[in-house]
Amino acid sequence: MKTQRNQRRIVAAAVCAALTLGLAGGAHAQQASEVTGGTTADDTSAGNANGGGLPQVQQQGDVSFVSGGVGLDESKALQAAQSQWPLSLRFTGPTAEFLADVHVRVVDAHNGEVLNATSRGPYMLIKLRPGRYTVHAQYKDRDQSKAVTVPAKGSAKAAFYWNTQ
Numbered sequence: 171m172k173t174q175r176n177q178r179r180i181v182a183a184a185v186c187a188a189l190t191l192g193l194a195g196g197a198h199a200q201q202a203s204e205v206t207g208g209t210t211a212d213d214t215s216a217g218n219a220n221g222g223g224l225p226q227v228q229q230q231g232d233v234s235f236v237s238g239g240v241g242l243d244e245s246k247a248l249q250a251a252q253s254q255w256p257l258s259l260r261f262t263g264p265t266a267e268f269l270a271d272v273h274v275r276v277v278d279a280h281n282g283e284v285l286n287a288t289s290r291g292p293y294m295l296i297k298l299r300p301g302r303y304t305v306h307a308q309y310k311d312r313d314q315s316k317a318v319t320v321p322a323k324g325s326a327k328a329a330f331y332w333n334t335q
Contacts, residue, residue, distance in 0.1 A: 223247035225290065233276075233285050239293035240270060248293040255295035256320045258327045259305065263334040268292035272330070275306040309334075 224247045225238035236255075239245040245268075252258040257276075261269040269292055276285040279302045287294075300322040306315045307330045316328045 224251055228287070230285055230287060234297040235285060235287060235294060237287070237289040237291055237294040239268065239291035244291070245293070248291075248295060251295060252293075252327070253325055256298050256300070256325050257296040257303075257305075257318060258325060259289070259294040259296070259307070260327070260329045261289060261292050261294075261307065261309065261332075262329070263332050267334075269309055269332065269334075271309075273308040277304050277306070279303070 223243040225236050225244055227234055227236050229235075236248070236251075239248045259274065261272045263269050270290055272289045272294075274285065274287055274289055274294060275283060276296065276298070277283050284298065284303070285296060298320050300320050302317065302319050304315055304317050305328055306313065308314075309330075309332045312332055314330050314332075316330070318326045318328050320326050
């Protein structure tokens with residue numbers, strides 16, 4: 171009888187410990203990903219703090235960015251939000267087809283990297299301090315670079331095109 175009671179206590183303690191570790195690990199994973207709003211597994215705009223169909227805002231150092239635009243709602247939301255973000259990037263291919271999975275690096279005038287991320291869709295909006303930057307975009311094995319100046323007021327835009335045919 172005592173053995174069964176002890177086994178139940180041990181099992182209960184093990185289950186409790188596993189649940190505690192699982193919850194703590196999930197919280198750590200969400201914190202480590204630096205995603206604002208939603209969950210780390212949430213690639214959609216549903217339930218995020220941004221509203222209006224805008225994808226999750228992400229943070230890298232002191233730079234905020236958002237990317238996406240594959241669906242119509244998300245695409246419209248990103249286009250509408252462009253004027254609120256200092257830098258707006260667009261990635262397209264032949265016949266204006268939208269591209270995703272574009273690797274983006276932004277470096278400042280002193281060649282210091284301020285952003286290194288992959289765009290989830292054809293639009294990427296980035297909050298940067300005013301200044302001169304170079305945007306390096308890579309789609310598959312093809313690289314492009316563009317110089318941009320982010321103004322103190324207003325926004326800058328850069329469009330990248332790849333002939334994927």
